[in-house]
Amino acid sequence: MTASTPRRAVLAAALAAATAATVPATPSAAAPAPKGAGGAPTGGKEVDNRFWYAYAHWQAGTHRGTVANAGARPGLAIAVPVGRTAYADPHTGKKSTWEYATWTSPVHRPAVPATEAIASWNARTPAGTWIQVELRATYTNGVAGPWYVMGRWASGDGDVRRTSVDGQTDGTSTVWTDTLALDGAARTSGLRIRTWQLRLTLYRRPGAPLGPVVWLAGAMASDVPDRFTVPASAPGAGAELAVPRYSQEVHAGQYPEYDNGGEAWCSPTSSQMIIEYWGRKPSAAALAWVKKEYPDPQVCHAARATYDAAYKGCGNWPFNAAYAATYPGLAGVVTRLGSLTDVETLVAAGVPVITSQSFRAGEITGAGYGTAGHLMTVVGFTAAGDVVANDPNSPSNATVRRVYARREWENVWLRTKRYHASGKVVSGSGGICYLYAPCAPNAAQLRALRTVGVL
Structure with missing residues (x-):
């Protein structure tokens, strides 16, 4: 019935240790988002979304060999590669050399100091290309976490295997497949994610004329309270x-x-x-x-x-x-x-x-x-x-x-x-x-x- 049982079971065990098995107070519903481009904060107390997808978004941040492309669907592409690197695919044993360029987003301060963050991205990866998406959090105590890999991704599987990266932790937070989550002790102590940044690395075969194009990237940060029940919403129109x-x-x-x-x-x-x-x-x-x-x-x-x-x-x-x-x-x-x-x-x-x-x-x-x-x-x-x-x-x-x-x-x-x-x-x-x-x-x-x- 599900492809998510093993990972969710591990995450459940880690987070369950942070709370007693009691019914906590339920939160109020989040308020509607203010209008504005670029994934403005929701204004509520639990969830904050920030996605970059417009030409002006891609012009912002720090470019190392990348360029913002205009057009009907603006995106981020390789202009001039800044280096080459070898990648040994852990799932195939194949080692290949790739040229790459990177883009680092502006620092985003979510409206909600968060316990979790999940990245999203939309991209085109022609044959011979792939991307890596990383997320870095700074905690409310001022300490910056590491750059966590949230995905090595390509639409196909002929060049590299699409993969999450297991075993990433700094003792305060851990990546569970697709979710960056504060560890139990940090959550219960009141520590939260205060800001975050995204880093995109675009890879292509050396000398290739085409590289990947990223159309959208960002993350959802949240601090949903521990709860066994939630308030019932009133039915609307069917x-x-x-x-x-x-x-x-x-x-x-x-x-x-x-x-x-x-x-x-x-x-x-x-x-x-x-x-x-x-x-x-x-x-x-x-x-x-x-x-x-x-x-x-x-x-x-x-x-x-x-x-x-x-x-x-x-x-x-x-x-x-x-x-x-x-x-x-x-x-x-x-x-x-x-x-x-x-x-x-x-x-x-x-x-x-x-x-x-x-x-x-x-x-x-x-x-x-x-x-x-x-x-x-x-x-x-x-x-x-x-x-x-x-x-x-x-x-x-x-x-x-x-x-x-x-x-x-x-x-x-x-x-x-x-x-x-x-x-x-x-x-x-x-x-x-x-x-x-x-x-x-x-x-x-x-x-x-x-x-x-x-x-």
């Missing part, structure tokens, strides 16, 4: 979007090299549904490697295109958003939302939402399963406000559409703490979601994205 329906289960046993096959492909299956909702689809040439007898070959392709060789799964959150953005005109980010009211705002503007949640069997009526981490797509709401979800953990495409009780679903999605069937306290996602939308949104989509604090 609406439902016509999102394609794909089951991960029809791919069970296929391509076990990608996280043991389709039974674990909740994240790429959800991503593919939304990509196709926006009218995009892989070409016949891109799907030529998939066995002809397999249904919905684009789901197999999505699994391969999101696979994290270190994590050994397809559930790396930013890798999924980056995959979506490889399709023309699409952008993707990972963030947190504050309530189902935020989701209703997006759905009303035509933007479906992929959400991450974990729950015991029986906690969501009608689901019929429990999971340590699962992605599904919210495509609408009933007139009564219940959630209409395309749940890839379904036996067939025809059974993917589900209706789940609003209160059960919202609490499961937004909580950060929950009880395992054994009674142990483990983690919840705290409102994590993927948002995929046109890189040039219409007026209604722009208003919705601003209202929920993404732009």
